[in-house]
Amino acid sequence: MTARKSRHHHGNLRATLVAAGVVLVDRSGPDALSTRKLAAQAGVSHAAPAHHFPSLTHLRTAVAAEGFRRFTAAMEDAMGRADAHPRAQCDAACRGYIAFARGHPGLFQLIFGGHDLVREDVEFCAASGQAAALLSRIAAPFAAGARDRAAVETMIWAQVHGFCSLMLSGQLAVADGIDPADWFLSLPGRAPVGSDAAHFPLARNGTAA
Amino acid sequence: MTARKSRHHHGNLRATLVAAGVVLVDRSGPDALSTRKLAAQAGVSHAAPAHHFPSLTHLRTAVAAEGFRRFTAAMEDAMGRADAHPRAQCDAACRGYIAFARGHPGLFQLIFGGHDLVREDVEFCAASGQAAALLSRIAAPFAAGARDRAAVETMIWAQVHGFCSLMLSGQLAVADGIDPADWFLSLPGRAPVGSDAAHFPLARNGTAA
């Protein structure tokens, strides 16, 4: 189905470019993305991508959207293999978060690293919105009111995201032989805390509830 | 002293390039950095920077080192204007952290955004080491043992850094009219928590100690 014979029309160029872009970013980082490289890899001329993406920024945005989908999938995957208990689900999501950042640093940095993206792109918004919705769902059991909910969401996200971000930028060295996710989950005072006593199997100081 | 007349020798090119680089990154983001642009701005030929920096990555690293120095200065400045109490110092450092991220998003992303940098550069290591040392000093009063100290450091840094990082990448919208630093400092469960009761003027649930 892909590139039957070697015709003038590729038939599926847009998807091919995005897929190749994901691989390239994953391997060589966000800055390695190049319309000409992807065009060559897809076997088309250097200007072909321009007919599917108005600019490199748009192509980068499409790759980032796919990155967001895989990011969400990483969390959902970890959650699917965990207990249904709210705290276990939250911990699992954090594990998925950290695993994605470690396994796909290029995509992680493309998504969160402040690169030039078309932030109002509908596909990108949908993909990032799904990730945000997942975080929101995880935070819900730990919050009473709307303000609590925003606060708990922010804390969960900020903590795990800051941990990943610092780890990737080399500012936070985790000792050899220690799994970063284990280390993160063992940190005292990790969110959610506060009004979540009912869903919190371990008390804040490490003693059983 | 700068560029006397218009001589062949600039006299202070290295420092001039870094200074112009800081301004450029501050204005237009890390990706706008270009040896030719800086050369033109300094009034020298396009290949002149190569005699002071082996590659663009080295120039970028020098700019990042200066960025780290200003980042540290922003925290120290806020701390200087705050009470000497450990908790007040920690809060002030967070305010400085957030103020720097908001005021200089380009430099913040250059430093922490996973860009290509010469991480073993001595000047860069010194600059980033000073920031880490400051964080360590702030965390010290809240930690009992060595493991606690690393954990508290990690939590403080991860929380505020994640908050800033998500804010800059547009994933975390702070309501209009609310100061992001105020909102962050008001979050329940913010580190340091745990063994810091003696230095914690407010109890964890918001009631006075």
Add this chain to the structure above:
DNA sequence: GCGCAAGCTTGACAGTGTCAAGTTTTCAGC
């Protein structure tokens, strides 16, 4: 005053994104 090294220039090269114009293919409407 001389010589040499450092600092800077000029020119070139391969690579990039983007535009304009031309060619090929697909497909809807008759």
Add this chain to the structure above:
DNA sequence: GCTGAAAACTTGACACTGTCAAGCTTGCGC
């Protein structure tokens, strides 16, 4: 089943990028 128009792709060009190889200019130690 043909036709014309639109979509898909190519070719060529342009300005821009980082980097290299030469050569020129200047300052400074001797």
